[in-house]
Amino acid sequence: MPKIKRVGTISMALVLIGFGLVLFIGQFSQISAVELSIKLWPGILMLLGGELLYCGYRRQKDKDDIVIKYDVFSVFIVTSILIVNIGLYGLMETGILDYIKLRVKDETYQYEIRMEEMYNQ
Numbered sequence: 234m235p236k237i238k239r240v241g242t243i244s245m246a247l248v249l250i251g252f253g254l255v256l257f258i259g260q261f262s263q264i265s266a267v268e269l270s271i272k273l274w275p276g277i278l279m280l281l282g283g284e285l286l287y288c289g290y291r292r293q294k295d296k297d298d299i300v301i302k303y304d305v306f307s308v309f310i311v312t313s314i315l316i317v318n319i320g321l322y323g324l325m326e327t328g329i330l331d332y333i334k335l336r337v338k339d340e341t342y343q344y345e346i347r348m349e350e351m352y353n354q
Contacts, residue, residue, distance in 0.1 A: 235298035240288050241307035244281045248311055251276070271325055274318035277311060 252270060259266025292299045324330040 235300045237300050237302050238288055238292070239302055239304045240284055241281065241304035241311070244277070244284045245304070245307035245310050247280055248277050248314060252314065267321060267330075268325070271318055271322045274315060274322070277315055277318075281308075281311060 251273070255270050255273065256266050258264060259269065288301050292301060321330065324333075
């Protein structure tokens with residue numbers, strides 16, 4: 234009976250751990266989690282490709298009846314994360330993301346309240 238090797242599970246686990254670390258770092262430092270994940274997204278492709286190469290090499294080395302099966306859910310999650318990051322990268326490169334950040338940061342409101350109204354509450 235052939236053994237089934239699921240490819241994509243390790244990549245998804247590492248991607249989720251990596252994005253969790255990026256978000257954690259973004260919470261406690263001045264580094265933007267979005268910008269950091271945009272810079273690191275090619276690593277996801279390298280992880281998935283490395284896992285595919287390793288499983289193919291291991292299959293040839295063992296010469297056993299190993300059937301490589303793609304973990305569809307893992308590949309879907311990794312692909313979704315890649316698409317979002319590529320979209321954010323496109324927004325950053327065109328300057329739209331910087332414009333949005335500037336508009337959100339500069340949004341201020343001024344209210345005029347008379348002193349009598351403030352103390353009468």
